[in-house]
Amino acid sequence: MTNDLEVIENYIQRCTNWGRWGPNDQLGTVNLITPEKIREAATLVKLGKTISLTMPYDEHGPQTGYLGRANPHLYQLTSGPGYLVGEQERVETQTLADWRSSTGQPTAGYYDDVLVMPTQSGTQWDALCHFFWRGHMYNGHPAADAGTAGSRSNGVQNYTGKIITRGVFVDLADHRGVDSLKPGYAITTDDLDEYLAAKNLDIRPGDALIIRTGFMSARRGNWGDYAGGASPGLSLHTAPWLRDKDIAAIATDTWGIEVLPNEIDVWQPLHVVSLAHTGLAFGEMFDLDALSADSKADEIYEFMFSASPLPLTGASGSPVSALAIK
Known part of the structure; x- marks a missing residue:
């Protein structure tokens, strides 16, 4: 554990954005989505085509009660x-x-009806108040700010209306010729660089990196331990790469973005480094199967990405109606 703590602390020091946008910042890397970046994304719209990246919010989702999360349920008034x-x-x-x-x-x-759901039970953004390390969340805001009536700092409402940028699609499952990467497979920077070179893509500051492992497709309808069990995902050791590329947001088709089981004896270490310290927007359980089929057909892997969360004041996460716009 001692060596693992040294690993995590070294990555924190290497990757932190605390103070980069001022002492009161609550946006993190979403600050990188500038008006110029949005205009750049708009130039990618050529076909007038939209593809939803959001899974259905209903009782047939992947949640099992782990971490207190249940599937959405609709009640009629x-x-x-x-x-x-x-x-x-x-x-x-x-x-x-x-x-x-x-x-x-x-x-x-x-x-009329009522929707009852945890904010992180389906396709969703993590807010910057979602994860703590040594008593603090992103940018040094105290964990105590996240009270029982919502967080005074880093609530998901700060993202509302701001996540509109260039999306870059990394379809690793299709590229490898497999239905899904295997549970426990740690995606490396070599994997990402090799894919980007093969597709003649680059990563620019303010981009959203959207990664498909195929794991949602493999488990859909028979979810098992998809929510919290062994899963393919990003290696902790991609954290400096994500920081150096100045990526604004990352979204995957897995429950928690990072590989499970975790690579070191620190729970969700990529959340600790990249969410709580880099301030990187984390999107989880994005449904990327339709985008995979479409991109394979038209060979377009960059597009305008629109994914605004609901303005849920003080919430740790939010459902999102995400779109790839080509």
Whole structure:
């Protein structure tokens, strides 16, 4: 453990962005998405095509209760059958009520519901308040700021309306000719560099790096321990590469971005270094299968990426309706 702590502390020192954008910053690397970067991304829209990168939010998702997370559930406040038997008479005016009583047919009605879900139960962004190390979250904000009524610092609402940039798609599963990388496979910088060279792609400051392992596709419908179990993912040792490239956001089709089991005896060490210290936006459980098929067909691996979270004040994460726009 002592050597592992030295490893993590060395990476923290090497990769930190604390103070880079001032002592009160709550955006981290999303600061790199400038107006110029958004204009650059807009030039990539040639076909007028949109591809959703979001999995369905329903009770058939991958959550098992691990870390207290359940799948989304939709509850109805009203229903069509209830409307048909008169449960909504209170919304009618007297004129409509008279018409209904004379004809036996219902008039105006409505359908309403409630969605109950953890903010990190499906395709989502981690907020910068999501992860702590030695009593602090990103940029030195105290962990105590993340209270029971929401976090006073680094809430996910800071990202809202700001994650619109050039997306670079790294489809490692397709490139390797496999359905999925194996659980426990640690993606290295060599893997990333080799793929980018093969596709004649570069990484520029402010980009979103979107990585497909194939793991969601392999587990879809029979999830097993997808949420929290052994998984392919980024190696801890990619942290300096991510920092040096000035990537604004990273998103993958896995539960937690980084390889599981973890490579050292520190829980989620890439979260510690890259989320809590670099301030890198982490996107998890992005559904990249449709993008994979489309990119294989048109050979376009860069596009405008739009993925704004909901403005959930003080939340540790948020659902997102993410799009690749070509």
